[in-house]
Amino acid sequence: MNAAAVPAELQHWARAFEGGNHYDAVYDRAAADAVLARNRTMVIVLAAVGGVSLLLCLVLVIFGGAFTRLLIVLGVFGLVVMFATLPTILNVGRGMRRLAVGNGTLARVSGEGVSFGLVGPIAWSEVAGVIEYDSTARAQASARIPIIGWGARFSQKAGNGSRGLTIALRDGSAVQARIRDENERGFVRLWGPKSSPARPGDIAIILDSFLDDAGVRQLLEAIVVGGLMNGVPVHHPRSAADYIQTLGRLVDPKFPAA
Numbered sequence: 001m002n003a004a005a006v007p008a009e010l011q012h013w014a015r016a017f018e019g020g021n022h023y024d025a026v027y028d029r030a031a032a033d034a035v036l037a038r039n040r041t042m043v044i045v046l047a048a049v050g051g052v053s054l055l056l057c058l059v060l061v062i063f064g065g066a067f068t069r070l071l072i073v074l075g076v077f078g079l080v081v082m083f084a085t086l087p088t089i090l091n092v093g094r095g096m097r098r099l100a101v102g103n104g105t106l107a108r109v110s111g112e113g114v115s116f117g118l119v120g121p122i123a124w125s126e127v128a129g130v131i132e133y134d135s136t137a138r139a140q141a142s143a144r145i146p147i148i149g150w151g152a153r154f155s156q157k158a159g160n161g162s163r164g165l166t167i168a169l170r171d172g173s174a175v176q177a178r179i180r181d182e183n184e185r186g187f188v189r190l191w192g193p194k195s196s197p198a199r200p201g202d203i204a205i206i207l208d209s210f211l212d213d214a215g216v217r218q219l220l221e222a223i224v225v226g227g228l229m230n231g232v233p234v235h236h237p238r239s240a241a242d243y244i245q246t247l248g249r250l251v252d253p254k255f256p257a258a
Helices: 008-018 029-063 066-099 136-143 148-157 172-176 182-187 213-229 240-251
Strands: 022-026 105-110 113-116 120-123 127-134 163-169 201-206
Touching: 008 022, 008 213, 022 213, 105 213, 113 213, 127 213, 127 240, 163 213, 163 240, 172 201, 201 240
Parallel strands: none
Antiparallel strands: 022 105, 105 113, 113 120, 127 163, 163 201
16 A cells, blocks of 8 residues: 555545554435435326326327417426436435445445445455546536426435445456345446456445535545555546546546547
């Protein structure tokens, strides 16, 4: 481990890891359960909105007159909201359930690696890169846009936070194989040809659905320091496009440069 690669303001983490200590990111289980309950409620609401909107469109198209066009537009809008928002909310809920299996511990970070409840320890030598992102400003801007903002706020309340972490894996196939339950192996996303026996992968985690501001900051600092001490590159993308480019280059050497 190389503590010299760590910025001065984070040296206390380097000293802790050199001393053999680890950091546990402990989440508020009651708060996480409340988000999951709200997530399930919103799925039901969105499905109901979509069903009513579809029925409204069909009835008005068949029986409506000249003054029903506005109602048809509202019905179509309801369908658009459902199809645009429901997949995101379902994915958020699925991801939260996969993370909420560590008996209150979201992640454990040490000088040797990082671990999660589903997959267990991941050595730093298995990590191709770490991406830390913060889209809070973009989320706040989206929430202020008429109509679109309603959907953005809806998604945020269902657990789709704006601060997160992505860990790119050299051999995602090997890490994924450690997950005993085949139904949960999507926790590690794989890239590249399916015929390849060793596909790169990544683990993407939304943090502010589980942790408060202090908890997010501490976990990110611990992972950044652990990565830097072991020669793992740490990236801070400036935009969604930058994030895609960064992740693409980490999991695919042939990914086109910007």
